[in-house]
Amino acid sequence: MISLASLKGTKPGEEAKPQAGPGIVSVADFKFGPETVVVAPGQTITWYNSDGSPHQVTITGAKPQKSPIFQKGQTTKLTLADAGIYDYICSLHPAMKGKIEVKAN
Template identity: 40%
Template sequence: MKSALFALSLVIATSMFSSGCYSKETMDSPPQKANTPPATMNTASMMDVSIMGFAFNPENVTVKIGSSITWTNQDRAPHTITSDDGSWDSGKIMQNGKYTHKFDKAGMFTYYCTVHPSMKGSIIVTP
């Protein structure tokens, strides 16, 4: 009985391997994501950006005029969301804190964290 089960297991494994149902690449590689572009365009009136690992995620966002973006600080360190032109600034946002800004005109708006100037992001506002 054991030898019959072994033989059956061997036949199944061999057929899976030869049919492509199993491969070393599949076992060693992380699951592949669907081939979809990153979600940076938002047609809704709200968009969320997380602050995590000393980075804005997503770093670059495209929204329509009238949209609001809410940044949430998920780091333990304080951060700011400060426009490069100085027209808006969140002040220091502590862990789990939020800041929301509404974009009423089209254009490209770049911003950074004054506490960690290497943290940068951009927002494209379209009509």
């Protein structure tokens, strides 16, 4: 029997790669892309890991948040309710830096 996962070209434990779009950040070659993601308050931000290495998202600053560690082919998600600019790093690789801009319309 052909599993749905193999039809999508994913391996067990992997998710389908989300299409690039609002709130989607790809993690590849130890970089977050785009480096600054712009979302509305309460909009989910989804990171997709294309690297062989696990990664993680830690929002630093006044309102810290930590995502779970996510492996190759997996996503992690965070939601921020308040407008502002949030710097974040990967706690496993602190040289990896990104920014989230939460902007009310």
